Amino acid sequence: MSFTKLLIPVILIVRCLLTGPVGISQTPPLTPVFTKAVYPVYPASQTPQIRADWNDPAWLHIAPLVISFPMGQEPPFVPHALARVLYDSMNIYVQFQVEERYVRSVVQQVNGPVSGDACVEFFFCPDTSKPDTYFNMEVNAGGTPLLFCVTYPWKSKIELDSSVIRTIPLAHTMPAVVEPEIADPVTWNIEYSIPFALLEKYTSIVRPAPGVVWNANFYKTANKNSNPHYLTWSYVDFPRPNFHLPYYFGRLEFK
Secondary structure: OOHHHHHHHHHHHHHHHHHOOOOOOOOOOOOOOOOOOEEEEEEOOOOOOOOOOOOOOOOOOOOOEEEOEEOOOOOOOOOEEEEEEEEOOOEEEEEEEEEEOOEEEOOOOOOOOHHHOOEEEEEEEOOOOOOOOEEEEEEEOOOOEEEEEEEEOOOEEEEOOHHHHOOOOEEEOOOOOEEEEEOOOEEEEEEEEEEHHHHOOOOOOOOOOOOOEEEEEEEEEEOOOOOOEEEEOOOOOOOOOOOOOHHHOEEEEEO
């Protein structure tokens, strides 16, 4: 018997030990770059002022996360998008800073199609025992928000009333409407705080405290400009843009 024929059974045994029995259907391995992102969230030492000021002292000691993984085709120009998160006993605070070009923002209707504009998005599941229930907070560069409570991805959601959404403190640095598109480099910021009491009207939540974990992802998008793009913080292994895939949410670990 040749050495090659002797070697084949050995290779099969090793494969069984490493991957399970040959021929049994298994979950295919994810792309090597895929690991669920983790971000530590610290209690606020002072209350953020909600002025969209990246240099607000309340935020200066907080390292940002980076929203950098493209979904679908990578755009010719990739924006540099950052986010930071803080919390206290009453609210979660979120701040974004985006350095980009080709900025266009025209939607002014609350819960309108803001993701077509230059837009930043925070999807978060505040009770990991219900991983398919999450909120998606989307805000365009002009400060127009959208907020839904999704109870089953793509199939069931609660669209929060615009009067409720308007009670959320929110600040932005760009004009309410950016038209025509700004092709030159520009930096813009978004900041808001969401009360836990508001979220609890729509689903159960586990309020942040040391050791608590929320599932979440952060996105930067625009698809109605001359540089369409879809960027994620926690990598999403999917062939086309789709932010409503909670399996790929990362983790917010509250300290």
